[in-house]
Amino acid sequence: MTKSVKVDVIVVGGGPAGVASVRTLTAGGARVALIEKTRFPRSKPCAGGLSAGAVRLLDYDFTTVVREKVNELRLSYKDKKPVIIKAEEPIALMTKRAEFDSLGIEAALSTECQYFVLPEISGIELRRDAVELIYPGLRIKGNYLVAADGAGSTIRRLISGRPKGAFGVAIEADVDANEVNTQEIRTKVDFGFSPGGYGWVFPKGDHYNVGLYSWNSRHSRFVNRPALKQYAQISLGEVNLSD
Ligand SMILES: Cc1cc2nc3c(=O)[nH]c(=O)nc-3n(C[C@H](O)[C@H](O)[C@H](O)COP(=O)(O)OP(=O)(O)OC[C@H]3O[C@@H](n4cnc5c(N)ncnc54)[C@H](O)[C@@H]3O)c2cc1C
Structure with a gap:
């Protein structure tokens, strides 16, 4: 029935x-x-970063899942001079998406x-x-x-009917913070690292989340484990990626 x-x-x-x-x-x-x-x-x-705008919209207590507050962000596009954003108030709150x-x-x-x-x-x-x-x-x-x-x-x-357009493709992994020894800005997005997309490094307290994204799955050969390993090395040094 x-x-x-x-x-x-x-x-x-x-x-x-x-x-x-x-x-x-x-x-x-x-x-x-x-x-x-x-x-x-x-x-x-998902990189799990909550922007200040997103935070303003949340009407329930999410503080238990915030792993780090970020006051400094580096944005780059290929070989152009990077833009550094700094603020007294957090620019983003870092969470793990599943949490x-x-x-x-x-x-x-x-x-x-x-x-x-x-x-x-x-x-x-x-x-x-x-x-x-x-x-x-x-x-x-x-x-x-x-x-x-x-x-x-x-x-x-x-x-x-079917959505028109392409589906995105992404890969991400975590890196133990104890393995990282960098003086660089800890939060960054590198636009253009993947064709039609970006790479990111987001700190989450005891680990860093590192990932690659492209808006078009046609570029999946640039958004795979070897490419992620390379991006992690460039960004964080010789580190191990979680599975
Ligand atoms: C690589 C990457 C990194 C990102 N990083 C960030 C970031 O750092 N910060 C940020 O703000 N945004 C980020 N985003 C964007 C963010 O993930 C999306 O904007 C957000 O998830 C959209 O939320 P939503 O609720 O619309 O959809 P979703 O989060 O996709 O949720 C859809 C839900 O619907 C369910 N569902 C799907 N189909 C059905 C069905 N047929 N029946 C029932 N349930 C169904 C799914 O199981 C899921 O739970 C990122 C996206 C990508 C791809």
């Missing part, structure tokens, strides 16, 4: 956008269903929302005043739908 659930708003995706949606909507009195396809903690390629997201989902679940961990959606029915998401043995109906299911959104694909 197929179970049926009816809410005001369905939010698909429990990342930062979904969590913010759930908290804002439930605070306004809406009945909300949050649907996520993975169990937390889950990993996602930040687990805290986020807890913050969403502390509201009155109904939470569903479900396999991939089977179908979607759009009507003038309602939307219905179909899962094996379950239909969830809402007046509104928030597609917070990330850059490769399945919801967007189901509603509007």
Whole structure:
């Protein structure tokens, strides 16, 4: 038998956008269903830096997952002179993304929302005043739908056809801070190190997070383990990368 659930708003995706949606909507009195396809903690390629602007938007206590506060940032583009940003107040707060997201989902679940961990959606029915998401043995109906299911959104694909454009590619690893002996600025983003992307080094207290990104998976041959090893060496010296 197929179970049926009816809410005001369905939010698909429990990342930062979904969590913010759930908290804002439930605070306004809406009945909300949050649907996520993975169990937390889950990993996602991300440098985990919270900008001052992002911090201002967070309405729950996240201080327990802050590993370092950053007051100095070096930005470079290929062989151009780097830009150094310094400030009295932190420019960014460094977190590990898996920890930040687990805290986020807890913050969403502390509201009155109904939470569903479900396999991939089977179908979607759009009507003038309602939307219905179909899962094996379950239909969830809402007046509104928030597609917070990330850059490769399945919801967007189901509603509007395949997303056009390329998918990004990223690789990251951690380096034990005890292995690093550098006088360089500890937080940096090197635009252009990967074609159509950047490399980053973000300090996280007992380790550094180092990574490479390109907006187009066509460049994946430049965003791989040997390239990351090379970037880590240039940035931090002879260091070992975590798996
Ligand atoms: C390499 C890299 C480094 C980055 N570094 C930073 C940084 O340092 N600071 C920063 O602010 N941003 C950073 N970003 C950007 C940041 O990761 C994104 O902006 C952010 O994750 C977007 O949040 P979101 O909630 O929209 O999506 P996501 O975080 O992608 O969350 C989407 C959620 O939806 C779920 N989901 C997906 N499909 C379905 C489905 N069909 N049904 C149910 N659930 C589904 C996923 O499991 C996931 O939990 C980085 C991005 C990359 C690629």
